[in-house]
Amino acid sequence: MDARRCQACGVTISRLAVDAVCPTCAASNSARQPAVRTATIAPAIWPWATPEATTAIATRDLPTILRAYRRINRLNQVQLGELLGYDKSYVSMLETGRRAITDVTTRRYIASRLGIPAHVLGVTGTDDAEYRAMLQFGDSTVRLAEIARQSGHAVEAVNELWPLVARLEARAAEGHMERDSLILLAQVRVALGVSLGTVLPEERLSSAARWTGQAVTIAEHLDDPGFHALTLRMHGNELRKAGHVRAAVDRLQQSLELSDAPADRGGSLAFLCRVLGELGDAAQFDTAVADYRRLLDGNPGSGLLFQPFTLREIQLRGLLGTGRPAEAGQHLDDSAGAPAAPQWQIIERVTAGEVLAAIGETDAASSAFSEAVTSAEHHRLPHQIQRVVRASIGAGLRELTADASAALDRIRTALADR
Known part of the structure; x- marks a missing residue:
């Protein structure tokens, strides 16, 4: 049992962790870099993030995948042949199904050259099987970590997310991911960044902003405006907390433009109100608060960021930030209900x-x-x-x-x- 506890703080460490110090301690100590470094995603991954590529990969059919790869990358058969080391006629036979490749070594080679997981072409191994199993439970890990963070256990959230993000980052660096894996990686990066942003001291909050920023990098390529808006929203707030307020405003305004659902718009407005208050911009702050209030009046509140309690809290801080303490004092007793989470x-x-x-x-x-x-x-x-x-x-x-x-x-x- 002792081996599963952090040597620095004593918190329980995930069973998947290998270090003796928990990720939160590693990320919090300025003398030590976090155990997981954000990987540079191989360029070959991005073409497979498109909906067309997802459909092609789902077929697990080599001819279909080759044709999709050429269309997405705007290659002709000669260029694809150069990439694979085959001549044009052989590529043509593969694409039309006149020539089939059955040996594992060649299929693994093609998967590697195209930047897709080997299992897509029917090549499986122990590592692939373990990775697929991890993906099946990845969404649950993120959801449970978010529940833990919102219930006041952000340290535990960080320590559960860390092994998952480490495995996904390594896979991304190798260039073997498809759309579902990229989405999960972005989700984990957001969740980890927000959880770190909850538990780190102010001088270390740039670390949290870097993780959420890396999630934005992925979301930009996924053709999913709602998810892109989410990553921008959370990145904007972490930038604000790290002191990069002008950049935060830019990200939050982008998030607001991409958001459709009232709760999503409310979340973006909540963070935007807060950063405008910190900038001391009374006019823009009042406009943003009025927009938030109108949205809340016309829709039922939901989530931590879109409810009367949140409106009251951001209004108090904004009024202080814009030099109106007396007005803030008048709103102290406003009825707003109880906060849903300990940190709030x-x-x-x-x-x-x-x-x-x-x-x-x-x-x-x-x-x-x-x-x-x-x-x-x-x-x-x-x-x-x-x-x-x-x-x-x-x-x-x-x-x-x-x-x-x-x-x-x-x-x-x-x-x-x-």
């Missing part, structure tokens, strides 16, 4: 404390901050404690600053690689 309860308490401190109610602010620090330390949310440290310094709450700083040090110690 912590975010709400920190925001409430910031508003209370800004309007001079220091005792109430101190109480809100103290609640937030206790819960944030329990759930290992360092950047929320960093928010408290900054706000308490500004409010002159020296004892609270010391307590919050001590809690932050304890989290950093737990996340450091001993």
